[in-house]
Amino acid sequence: MSVATGELNETSPDKLLAPVLSAFWDEDRSWTLDVYRRHDGYEGLRKALTMSPDEVIAYVKDSGLRGRGGAGFPTGMKWQFIPQGDGKPHYLVVNADESEPGTCKDIPLLYANPHSLIEGMIIACYAIRSSHAFIYLRGEVVPVLRRLHSAVREAYAAGYLGENVLGSGIDLDITVHAGAGAYICGEETALLDSLEGRRGQPRLRPPFPAVAGLYACPTVVNNVESIASVPAIMHHGKEWFRSMGSEKSPGFTLYSLSGHVANPGQFEAPLGITLRQLLDMSGGMRPGHRLKFWTPGGSSTPMFTDEHLDVPLDYEGVGAAGSMLGTKALQCFDETTCVVRAVTRWTEFYAHESCGKCTPCREGTYWLVQLLRDIEAGKGEMADLDKLNDIADNINGKSFCALGDGAASPIFSSLKYFRDEYEEHIRGRGCPFDPAKSTVWADKHTEVNA
Amino acid sequence: MTSTPAQGTPSQGVGLGMPELPAPDYPADVRTRLEADAREIIARYPDSRSALLPMLHLVQSEEGHVTRTGMRFCAEMLDLTTAEVTAVATFYTMYRRRPSGDYQVGVCTNTLCAVMGGDAIFEDLQQHLGVGNNGTTADGKVTLEHIECNAACDFAPVVMVNWEFFDNMTPATARQLVDDLIEGRPVTPTRGAPLCTFKETARILAGFPDERPGAVEAGGSAGPASLLGLRLAKGQPLGARVVHPRDAAARDTDRPDAAPREAGPGDGPRTGPPSASHSSSHDAPSTTSASDPAHPAGPVGGPAGPAGSAEEEEGE
Numbered sequence: 001m002s003v004a005t006g007e008l009n010e011t012s013p014d015k016l017l018a019p020v021l022s023a024f025w026d027e028d029r030s031w032t033l034d035v036y037r038r039h040d041g042y043e044g045l046r047k048a049l050t051m052s053p054d055e056v057i058a059y060v061k062d063s064g065l066r067g068r069g070g071a072g073f074p075t076g077m078k079w080q081f082i083p084q085g086d087g088k089p090h091y092l093v094v095n096a097d098e099s100e101p102g103t104c105k106d107i108p109l110l111y112a113n114p115h116s117l118i119e120g121m122i123i124a125c126y127a128i129r130s131s132h133a134f135i136y137l138r139g140e141v142v143p144v145l146r147r148l149h150s151a152v153r154e155a156y157a158a159g160y161l162g163e164n165v166l167g168s169g170i171d172l173d174i175t176v177h178a179g180a181g182a183y184i185c186g187e188e189t190a191l192l193d194s195l196e197g198r199r200g201q202p203r204l205r206p207p208f209p210a211v212a213g214l215y216a217c218p219t220v221v222n223n224v225e226s227i228a229s230v231p232a233i234m235h236h237g238k239e240w241f242r243s244m245g246s247e248k249s250p251g252f253t254l255y256s257l258s259g260h261v262a263n264p265g266q267f268e269a270p271l272g273i274t275l276r277q278l279l280d281m282s283g284g285m286r287p288g289h290r291l292k293f294w295t296p297g298g299s300s301t302p303m304f305t306d307e308h309l310d311v312p313l314d315y316e317g318v319g320a321a322g323s324m325l326g327t328k329a330l331q332c333f334d335e336t337t338c339v340v341r342a343v344t345r346w347t348e349f350y351a352h353e354s355c356g357k358c359t360p361c362r363e364g365t366y367w368l369v370q371l372l373r374d375i376e377a378g379k380g381e382m383a384d385l386d387k388l389n390d391i392a393d394n395i396n397g398k399s400f401c402a403l404g405d406g407a408a409s410p411i412f413s414s415l416k417y418f419r420d421e422y423e424e425h426i427r428g429r430g431c432p433f434d435p436a437k438s439t440v441w442a443d444k445h446t447e448v449n450a
Numbered sequence: 451m452t453s454t455p456a457q458g459t460p461s462q463g464v465g466l467g468m469p470e471l472p473a474p475d476y477p478a479d480v481r482t483r484l485e486a487d488a489r490e491i492i493a494r495y496p497d498s499r500s501a502l503l504p505m506l507h508l509v510q511s512e513e514g515h516v517t518r519t520g521m522r523f524c525a526e527m528l529d530l531t532t533a534e535v536t537a538v539a540t541f542y543t544m545y546r547r548r549p550s551g552d553y554q555v556g557v558c559t560n561t562l563c564a565v566m567g568g569d570a571i572f573e574d575l576q577q578h579l580g581v582g583n584n585g586t587t588a589d590g591k592v593t594l595e596h597i598e599c600n601a602a603c604d605f606a607p608v609v610m611v612n613w614e615f616f617d618n619m620t621p622a623t624a625r626q627l628v629d630d631l632i633e634g635r636p637v638t639p640t641r642g643a644p645l646c647t648f649k650e651t652a653r654i655l656a657g658f659p660d661e662r663p664g665a666v667e668a669g670g671s672a673g674p675a676s677l678l679g680l681r682l683a684k685g686q687p688l689g690a691r692v693v694h695p696r697d698a699a700a701r702d703t704d705r706p707d708a709a710p711r712e713a714g715p716g717d718g719p720r721t722g723p724p725s726a727s728h729s730s731s732h733d734a735p736s737t738t739s740a741s742d743p744a745h746p747a748g749p750v751g752g753p754a755g756p757a758g759s760a761e762e763e764e765g766e
Contacts, residue, residue, distance in 0.1 A: 013679075013682035013683055013685070014682075014683050014684070014685055017679050017682060017683035018683070019679060019680045019683050022676070022677075022679065022680050023680070025671055025672040025676060025677055025680060026671065026672070026677050026680055026681070027671060028671065029667070029671065030671035030672065031666075031671065089496070098601045099598070099599060099601065100599070101560045101561060101562065101598070101599040101603075102562060102599065102603050103599070103601060103603070104601045104602050104603045104604055104605075106601070107601040107602065108672060108673065108676040111641065111669075111672065111676075112671050112672040112676065132496065138601070139507070139544050139613070139655050140544065140556075140597070140600055140610065140613045141600070141601065141613060141615075142612070142613040142614055142642065142643075142651055142654055142655070143614060143615065143639070143641055143642035143643065143668075143669060145654060145655065146642075146643065146654065146659070146660050146665060146666050147666060149657075149659040149660075149666075150659070150666045153659070175494045175495065176657065177500075177503070177504070177657070178503070178504065178507065178655045178656075178657065179503065179542070179544075180503050180506065180507065180542035180543070180544040180545055180655075181542045181543035181544035181545075182541065182542050182543065183598065194503065195500055196497065196499055196500055197497075197499035197500050197501065197502030197503060197528070197538065198499075198502075198538060199537055199538055199541040200541065200542075215496060215497055255679075256603065256604060257604065257678075258562055258603035258604045258606060259562055259565075259566070259603075259606070260566075263675075263678055263688055264603070264604035264605075264606070264675055264678075265604050265674075265675035265676065265677070265678025265679060266604065266675065266676045266677075266678060266679050266680075267678065267679030267682070268679050268680070268683075269679070281682055282678065282682065282688070283688060299561065329603065331561075331562050331603065333562075333565065337565050341561075341565070342561045342565065345559070345560065345561040345564055346560075346561050349560055349561075349598055349599075352598070353598070355541075435565070435569065435570075436570070438565045438566070439565075439566060439567035439570060440566050440567050440606070440607065440618075440620075441567060441620055
């Protein structure tokens with residue numbers, strides 16, 4: 001390789017990155033059981049089966065693994081909440097409804113390495129005493145569905161699923177369930193309603209899913225990446241896991257870099273890496289441009305600017321800087337991008353995806369869109385900016401579920417950092433940006449009109 | 451049980467006359483076949499109602515969209531009312547409620563893809579195909595829509611065809627793609643299996659695995675962007691370009707049959723570069739009721755041709 005010796009220090013990619021789930025995605029047929037087993041696949045399960053279910057829960061809890069789907073709730077604690085000896089069936093439901101704008105980690109993970117999820121599910125089901133688990137995959141990703149079908153079939157054939165898993169006396173079935181297009185189903189209680197064959201609308205909590213989830217039975221709902229991280233923790237040990245990241249945010253995770261960067265892609269690293277480090281190693285922003293704003297964890301997390309390049313991307317670091325780690329979807333936009341356009345589009349998304357159950361979100365997102373479209377088109381008034389803030393404030397924290405809070409985030413944060421740009425649209429009676437300049441082909445001369 | 455289409459005439463205006471007659475049943479042989487599939491789906495779940503979403507995919511695989519007949523079938527199999535089934539079918543965007551094309555072409559216009567070029571691609575395809583959002587070409591091949599984030603932002607701008615990934619698209623490659631679909635040339639997604647029709651895709655979504663040889667293998671282990679961090683961690687230089695070629699000429703190299711094209715019947719009017727306007731008016735909510743006479747959801751055996759394209763392309 002061509003890196004000079006001087007660069008081989010603690011800032012070189014091999015020191016900063018930690019591919020675990022992605023460690024063999026570059027191998028031929030990485031999604032198959034054979035390749036997975038060559039990389040210690042199902043060894044974590046074997047170790048888990050030597051422990052008692054409660055010991056497994058305690059072990060995952062001690063590892064410090066936190067949910068990778070956005071909220072960051074400790075995974076082991078979720079498992080611990082399941083009442084035991086209650087005589088009811090228990091369920092594990094994996095949330096593979098990855099739809100948060102900017103988020104693109106679970107889909108490549110399931111495409112290249114579905115067995116890590118299945119092994120994690122078997123361990124989780126053993127721990128919470130569940131004999132039926134579900135993967136709720138968003139429907140719009142058929143290539144991933146194919147590989148999940150294939151992986152589940154392989155796991156049954158190898159004795160990891162079905163009756164008497166690996167001779168343990170435990171029975172387990174996994175059902176792969178394809179959704180039908182609804183962002184709201186990523187919200188765990190809406191997901192459960194959808195899995196029960198209903199409109200995907202969130203439920204009032206309490207009761208929480210751990211008490212009354214799927215079919216009103218105790219249910220754990222975990223994100224794909226959270227569950228897929230469990231086998232490595234079991235196999236390599238909780239100390240190994242805790243050797244990465246920080247005290248409160250231990251371990252490795254997938255960061256998804258996208259937008260106006262030279263090289264968008266997936267980067268698996270210990271928690272706490274910074275955007276500056278990721279950009280430095282991957283080639284930075286596209287040539288001749290500079291970072292203007294970015295999201296640390298999808299559109300529902302308040303946006304950052306170039307002031308935040310050194311914020312440690314872990315739960316505490318991002319929280320302290322005024323946003324949320326979310327799904328670690330690092331969407332980067334350069335100076336050619338109109339913030340008002342970006343926020344308008346996100347807000348249209350939230351309005352489209354609002355399930356309609358609660359008034360603040362259903363009505364609020366609608367009116368935000370009306371105001372934003374006017375502002376973007378140069379038909380806004382200065383008073384509209386306060387009105388935007390006011391409506392967002394009436395959605396945030398007052399809605400049934402987090403979709404409403406997510407809808408308010410881009411409004412608040414963009415007004416905080418880019419209020420002058422909104423005012424420019426109003427004063428100048430239009431958008432000062434040329435959208436052609438922000439396209440990927442804007443700086444290339446190869447684009448042809450066939 | 452009858453196999454003839456409903457004879458009722460569409461209700462007019464807001465008259466308070468006869469309510470719509472119940473949907474006709476499937477022909478007996480179709481019904482028998484679908485019942486076997488439905489029983490297999492129902493058996494996957496502890497509670498039969500959980501089978502509803504996959505069963506709506508199933509009936510969509512039969513007729514290309516969710517018809518009143520399909521909803522009646524789901525209701526009967528699951529002991530629900532048709533109202534309960536309709537409520538679910540109209541909630542989810544993947545269920546089509548009128549006849550549509552063999553290929554559902556979705557252009558991501560959520561913020562990131564839109565900014566990176568999705569808006570231009572969507573605009574360009576509308577002009578090229580002469581249809582609006584949710585419109586179907588006259589030959590019934592392609593239905594165009596804009597879609598929300600499809601979890602492939604590191605491959606932006608993204609186009610989905612029958613929910614297979616077409617990564618790093620440009621207006622030129624997108625135009626080539628729909629032309630290939632219309633003219634029946636084989637089309638291979640960037641990641642995923644060779645395209646099948648919308649109906650065949652719907653069957654996979656209902657939970658019946660794709661049995662085509664090589665379908666699971668197609669597309670390799672991971673896309674180039676997915677491997678970026680891994681390559682860096684292994685000390686491999688990234689080189690100048692780690693994404694799929696974005697320009698049409700490079701794309702053509704992996705399609706041996708592609709020759710320089712002449713204008714053909716599929717060529718719509720081309721009016722220069724994509725409009726610089728970035729209005730977001732194509733996101734108006736669609737109507738939701740299957741009983742809306744302007745948007746019939748059935749009956750079976752109704753006009754199978756392409757649906758009118760303009761009616762649902764509603765401005766703000």
